Amino acid sequence: MEAAQHAARGRTARGAAELDLDEATTERLRSQLPRVAEHTVRAVIIEVPSYAGALRGAMGTNIEEAVQLALGGFLSLAARPRGTDPGTPLAPALEGAYALGRGEARSGRTMDALLSAYRVGARVSWRELSAQAVDAGLDAATLAKFAELVFAYIDELSAASVAGHTDELATTGRVRRRYLQRLGRSLLLGAPADQLAAAAARADWDPPRTLTAVVMPGEQARRVLSGLDPRTLRPEEDLPDLEGEDENEIAVLLVPDADRPARTALVRSLRGRQAYIGPARPWTAVRSSYLRVLRARRLGLLDAAGPQPDPEAGVCDTEQHLTSLVLGADPAALADLRAQVLEPLAGLRPSTAERLAETLHAWLLHQGRRDDVARALHVHPQTVRYRMGQVRELYGDALNDPGTVLALTVALAGRAAPVEPQVTE
Template identity: 70%
Template sequence: MTDVDPVRHASRTARGAAELDLGEVAIGLLRSRLPKVAESTVRAVIVEVPGYANALAGSMGGNIQGAVQLALGGFLNLASSPRNGGDPGTPLAPALEGAYMLGRGEARSGRSMDALLAAYRVGARVSWRELSSIAVEAGLSAETLAKFAELVFAYIDELSAASVAGHTDELATTGRVRQRYLQRLGRSLLLGEPADQLASQAGRADWEPPRTLTAVMLPNAQVRAVLALLDPRTLRPEDEVPELEEEVGAEVAVLLVPDADGPARLALLRSLRGRQAWVGPSQPWTMVRTSYLRVLRARRLGLVSESDAPVDTDRQLAALVVAADPAALEDLRRRVLAPFEALRPATAERLVQTLREWLLHLGRRDDVAAAMHVHPQTVRYRMGQIRELFGERLEDPQVVVELTIALATYSPAKAESTDKPPS
């Protein structure tokens, strides 16, 4: 370990331990409950820190379990060391070394420190809740309990500092080189390079390919907060992102999120709530360019979603298909809506909107009226006018298909409902 001297750094926490006398009864009780405290802490980290949501399913689960047990065991050794007459730095050394290596591992996995520091905060809170409950059960006084609390949080600060040092050291050596490889891999994926070349680049970057990748586009200012919630293998191509140069390049970023298909897609969408984001379809990882082009088109078309949810392109397929050739759509719309051209603009707009709702609601007059906030008789009156304009063409299936396509994305300005049904 380069930047962290365990004995020197332990001295600040060890001074607190030297002033603390928990007693053999409390120490014994705490040791007996240590596995339960570790289990509660790990469970809380998994639940409350999204970056570790699926951690227990892989190798990271064992790392988390081991790190928590090592940290808690080191803490109890520290708390009992004054009575053993040993070096106060010795009990802390293994835990600090473990925290340092955990930080280096996070950097090697491409993960920032945000998730790990969040895990430390959650771990401090949960472990103190459990430890303080046991200490009260052991009959510790209020004064001793207060010193105990100071020692717990000073210890967590020591571990956090060691992890930050490990993360920094790793980035200063191999981390930066690997980051460049990852960025190049991300750009190659967006360009749609051949699968064998992509596999070679993934190996060079020490990046484990997932089953699928999902493209997400969002403002640059929101990337850091979102990355802390996602799989650490998430890629962020940064240099000359293809097809994006003409966009507001400095303000928009692309993320490629691993294995966000099936139930995991719902978790991804939830993590993006409240953010201006567009989410493409999940694709086999070497074919993520398809997902990227779709979010790019959705953004260019100005597609939006309801409330504060991100734009889920899987739910906007009809709009994307209809808008695939804007010029052809405009020609179709102009041709099929020609019967309205002789009317006053306000009247034509009301009738076009009525026809659109009529097609969408399969002619159910009450549903059309509810959607337009008018009386059913008004709908009946307007449809009578429309039938006079179109005649028998409204009975032609091909005309109905063309009208439906032409009006699928039609959204005229709302007009005053001044036309009255006949009495």
């Protein structure tokens, strides 16, 4: 870009140095600038569809004035005294062209439209100004130099507008990325819904119906993001609730509308990524999904057996591990419950107590069906009968109490459940 600008400026300076316009011709051309500007704007409206509505009314008047400024700068350049730095008359027009490029970026138009407008403007301006120059008696050689200067000047204005457009997009992109980062962190922190809505509007982010939190190794996230909804957020700074973990090694993705059938596709896309997928939640409530995936990660559920175990997949769908998550939610309470309901076994040898607890657990799960219990434990049905006789002697009528049965079911299920590490001060 800079090389092109320098080349254009060199051609402009050279053309201006070689052109010699007398004062009368310059004044004649200057008097026609309002008409030339009007014709230029009219041609742009007709020939460049992107500007069909944009240049009417007050904006059209503003553009006409900008065209007059540009043309006036050109005439000042063409008529400047020999030896004068061409940058002096060029500066205001170039600043205006740069600002125009930034404005076009803010309006959402590409540079294609503006460059087309420049080409139309160059053609119309040259036609109008050259006709006046011929009427003023310019000779052919001077007219040729005049043409060269017109198009070198337009090239330089175009380059300034391209620079402005590029800078605005870069600035806008950085600002939007910063806003998206703030939105993502606010979502993880559970900010109030009205604050989240305002943050989404600032970031120009279209809120989905739901968001699903995904936690995975940081180095894998870039490859995954390209296949997800473009609205997926990836907060990267000051991630909350990590409890001492290195946030640089963890990627948090907030994936829009990844529920129902879309969840299957999300799980499939994350296979082999060591990813933890939380539940879909209303987008303003995604913090609960985030906290669940962190809990699943701390419990090491990636390879844990669940209702549909798939240890080769490298994905933990937390919806398939709800029992383990519930049992691991309060490890101290689970340990107390276990000690309480297994107290009748406390006086036995550890190996005996373990066998009886294992048999009681299978008996509860299979609702007392002896053959099913035997198959689950790989023992003879008579062994099940013998062990359950011992259990009944120890528990008595308590095994007929629904409350006791519930407590035993939870406590014995928790024997194999992962326990969340306790955070110590």
